[in-house]
Amino acid sequence: MKPVIVLDNITVQYRAPEEVIGTFKEYAIQLLRRNVRFREFRALDNVSLEVAEGEILGIIGRNGAGKSTLLKVISRVLVPTAGRVRLRGRISPLLELGAGFHPELTGRENIYLNGTLLGHSRRDVDARLSEIMEFAELDAFIDSPLRTYSSGMVARLGFSVSTTWQPEILILDEILSVGDEAFRLKCQQRMEKYRNQGTTTLLVTHDSNTVEKLCTRAAWLDHGQIKAIGPSSEVVNMYRQSQ
Amino acid sequence: MRTSLQAEQIQTIEPVEFTYDSQKRKSPALEELQDIIQYRDLIFQLVRRDIVARYKRSVLGIVWTMLQPLGMMIVLTAVFSQLFGRVEGYAAYLLSGLLAWTFFAQTTTAAIEQSVWGGALMRRIYIPHTAFSVASVGTGVVNLLISLIPLFAILLIVGRPITWAVLFIPIPIILLTAFALGVGLILSTLGVRFPDVLEMYRILIQAWMYLTPIMYPSDILPDAYRSLLLYFNPMYYLILMFRVPIYDGVLPSLPLSLIGTGIALVTLVIGWIYFSHQADKFAYAA
Numbered sequence: 445m446k447p448v449i450v451l452d453n454i455t456v457q458y459r460a461p462e463e464v465i466g467t468f469k470e471y472a473i474q475l476l477r478r479n480v481r482f483r484e485f486r487a488l489d490n491v492s493l494e495v496a497e498g499e500i501l502g503i504i505g506r507n508g509a510g511k512s513t514l515l516k517v518i519s520r521v522l523v524p525t526a527g528r529v530r531l532r533g534r535i536s537p538l539l540e541l542g543a544g545f546h547p548e549l550t551g552r553e554n555i556y557l558n559g560t561l562l563g564h565s566r567r568d569v570d571a572r573l574s575e576i577m578e579f580a581e582l583d584a585f586i587d588s589p590l591r592t593y594s595s596g597m598v599a600r601l602g603f604s605v606s607t608t609w610q611p612e613i614l615i616l617d618e619i620l621s622v623g624d625e626a627f628r629l630k631c632q633q634r635m636e637k638y639r640n641q642g643t644t645t646l647l648v649t650h651d652s653n654t655v656e657k658l659c660t661r662a663a664w665l666d667h668g669q670i671k672a673i674g675p676s677s678e679v680v681n682m683y684r685q686s687q
Numbered sequence: 688m689r690t691s692l693q694a695e696q697i698q699t700i701e702p703v704e705f706t707y708d709s710q711k712r713k714s715p716a717l718e719e720l721q722d723i724i725q726y727r728d729l730i731f732q733l734v735r736r737d738i739v740a741r742y743k744r745s746v747l748g749i750v751w752t753m754l755q756p757l758g759m760m761i762v763l764t765a766v767f768s769q770l771f772g773r774v775e776g777y778a779a780y781l782l783s784g785l786l787a788w789t790f791f792a793q794t795t796t797a798a799i800e801q802s803v804w805g806g807a808l809m810r811r812i813y814i815p816h817t818a819f820s821v822a823s824v825g826t827g828v829v830n831l832l833i834s835l836i837p838l839f840a841i842l843l844i845v846g847r848p849i850t851w852a853v854l855f856i857p858i859p860i861i862l863l864t865a866f867a868l869g870v871g872l873i874l875s876t877l878g879v880r881f882p883d884v885l886e887m888y889r890i891l892i893q894a895w896m897y898l899t900p901i902m903y904p905s906d907i908l909p910d911a912y913r914s915l916l917l918y919f920n921p922m923y924y925l926i927l928m929f930r931v932p933i934y935d936g937v938l939p940s941l942p943l944s945l946i947g948t949g950i951a952l953v954t955l956v957i958g959w960i961y962f963s964h965q966a967d968k969f970a971y972a973a
Contacts, residue, residue, distance in 0.1 A: 450705075458971055468881035520707065520813040522970040529709040537812050544808055548740040557736055560729035561814060589743070 447532075448613060448644045449495040449518060454527035456488040456513050456668075487513040488524070489668040497612075500645040502655030502676055504683055505665035511648050514665065515615055518646065533612025536562070543602075547591035551582050551601055554590055558605045572608050579634075580604035581627070600627060607631075610638050614645045652680045719963040722815035729814070733822035738829060752830050753837045756786055760841070763902055774904050776845035779838075780934050784901035786834055787859070787929040791867050791922060792892050794827030798871030799878035799885045806879050806969060816966035817959070820875050824868045831860065838933065850936035858944075859929040862951035866925055869951070869958030876965045899923055921950045 459482050488510045495501050505511050516522035517529060519537045544561045545554045555576055559569035569576075577586055580601045585593065593601070614635070639645060647659060655662050655676050662676035664683050672679045712718060723730070742748040760782045768777045798820040805819035835856075842849055878884040899922050900908070908916055917923045924947040931939045939947075 467883040468877065468887065469883060471881060516810070516970065519811075521810055523709060523967040527709075529707070530705040531707040532705050534706075535813075543811065546736055546740055548743045549736060553736075553739070557732045560726070560732045561808070562812065563726065563814075564728075566728040566731070 445496040447494050448497050448499075449493070449532075449646075450528075450530040451491060451493040451517070452528040452530075454488050454491045454493075454514075454517055454524045454529065455486065456510075456517065456522065457525040458485040458487055459483075486668050488517070490527075491665075491668070491670055493663065493670065493673070495644055495646070497644055498639065498642045499661060500639065500647060500659045502659035502662040502679075503646060503648045503665060504650075504652055504655055504662060504680065507650075509665040510668040511665055512617070513668075515617060515646065515648060518613070519615055531613065534563075534609070535613040535615065536606060536609065536611030537615045537617075545590055545598065545602070548589055550589055551580075551586040551593070552577075554601065555605055558602070562606060562609075564609065568609070576601075576604050576608050579608070579630075596624070596627075603631060607634055607638075610641065611643060614638065614643050616645060616647045652683055656680045715963040715966065716960045719815060719817055719959070719966070723817050723821060726815050726818055729818055730822050730825055733818065734825040734829060737822070737826040749833060752833045756782060756789060756834050757837050757841075760785060767902055771903060771907075776842075776847045776934070779842050779845050779847045780904075780930070781902060782838055782841050783930040783933045784899075784926050786831060786838060787863060787926045788896060788899065788901050788922070789834075790827050790831045790863060791870075791925075792896070793830070794824045794867045795871045795874060796885070796888065796892070797823035797826065798868075799874050799888065802875035802879055803882070803885075810970055816969065817872065817962060820868060820871045820962075824864055824871060827867065828860065828864055831863075842933065847934060848936050850932075852932035852936050852938050855932045855938055856929070859925065859932075859939075859947070862928065862947055863925050865951040865955040866921065869954030869956070872958035872962035876962050879969050895920075895922070899926065901926065921954070924950060 491510075491514065503511050503514065513522065515537075517524050518531070519535050520529075520531075544558050546557065549557065552573075555573065556566065556569050559572075559576075560566065580597075580603075582593075582597060582601060585597065590598065590601075635645070647655065649655060659676040661674065662679040663673040664671045664679050672682050713721075738749075742751065745751060747754070760778060763781055763785075764778045767781075771777055774780050801819035801823045805814070808814065809816065839849065874884060874888060878888075898916055899920055900917070905913070905917060905923075924943060927943060928939045928947045931937060931943075
């Protein structure tokens with residue numbers, strides 16, 4: 445089994461001012477008075493984790509348990525305060541559908557903008573353009589400005605762009621609930637295809653049923669620590685009993 | 688039990704090539720440079736977005752980029768040409784300074800705004816942190832190049848000779864770009880944390896403009912603090928380098944060129960290093 449994600453003793457410590465200091469002026473004044481007290485908050489506490497190729501790991505836990513922080517560390521958005529992250533291959537975070545789109549640009553122009561935001565070159569987008577347009581089912585709307593789209597159309601376009609390239613690591617923050625039944629089915633089929641071809645999936649959700657159904661393994665995060673990790677049914681059971 | 692398990696893990700890890708290792712990173716500034724080169728197509732798309740989206744719903748489109756400084760120039764010339772009548776071809780003198788200043792003011796402000804906007808996106812996906820500042824400056828360069836057209840029209844109208852010295856123009860444009868990017872990066876670092884930095888900067892830049900010889904010739908400044916106002920103002924040198932080949936039709940002097948180049952490059956390097964060293968902390972600010 446080839447590991448795709450290896451986390452060694454990851455700690456993420458936020459250092460937030462005790463009072464909320466929103467402006468630079470306030471900050472400067474408080475700093476001069478030596479009045480800024482910081483509160484340390486540990487979002488992740490010494491977390492080690494290994495995920496192998498093709499695995500679907502579910503991550504469960506209450507709000508504030510550190511789930512999104514863990515995802516941020518894995519998607520390279522957040523550099524941990526301590527510990528080591530090693531990753532293999534391309535990570536595709538499912539962008540909150542439509543984030544990074546511009547309303548005045550056409551669907552086609554937005555495909556280029558979003559594709560390059562995800563780190564692809566213009567040529568990469570050129571090569572996949574027809575595939576993206578076809579999957580999004582926008583037909584005649586592709587050259588109309590995005591502001592004329594329905595929210596379902598925006599979501600379809602967003603999903604289509606971010607999943608066209610098969611990633612080595614796919615991050616799903618809450619399961620998809622966009623579009624109509626037919627489109628959702630199409631999305632699920634694409635996910636399954638990638639999974640069969642070796643994509644590692646991380647699924648973060650509150651819904652323990654989904655984890656039990658879809659995931660091979662699950663991790664239970666609590667107060668920034670991994671409380672249990674193992675076969676999803678066992679971990680989900682432990683989690684449920686604790687509620 | 689635990690030790691044997693770890694030993695087994697190490698064996699499976701070794702042969703794998705990791706593409707990212709948080710402990711094997713180069714210097715932040717170099718890494719950022721490498722990433723931005725890799726993401727160059729994104730920069731192009733962001734610049735394109737800024738320009739296309741701005742004019743999409745207007746009839747005149749890109750012509751606005753040329754009309755804006757022209758309108759400003761006409762108003763200021765009407766007001767000040769009596770006062771500064773001895774400045775030959777005042778409209779050309781004014782416009783050449785105004786274009787360089789507008790470029791600097793607009794791109795630095797946009798860099799802060801864009802970094803704040805992009806910050807939300809950067810908390811979800813990995814994008815090189817300098818991308819939005821670099822794109823803002825890129826948009827500014829395109830606008831500046833477009834507004835050179837009305838500038839040359841004015842030169843012809845007021846009868847200033849256009850000489851070979853205009854071929855020097857790319858150099859001051861590059862230096863202005865470097866300086867604006869350096870300043871924009873430093874301000875963005877603060878702007879991501881504190882929203883009022885943008886407001887404070889807007890006030891500051893207004894005052895800065897009046898302290899820089901754009902609308903008036905530099906010799907009207909009182910002797911007592913003329914040197915103080917000019918020699919410690921980096922924009923004085925950069926605007927002069929831009930203006931001399933256009934308005935005076937000669938190359939800027941060597942000392943001026945050296946000072947201007949030094950200011951621009953040092954600012955860029957400091958801004959780039961400061962920004963990329965702070966960039967890891969941006970995600971913690973949320």
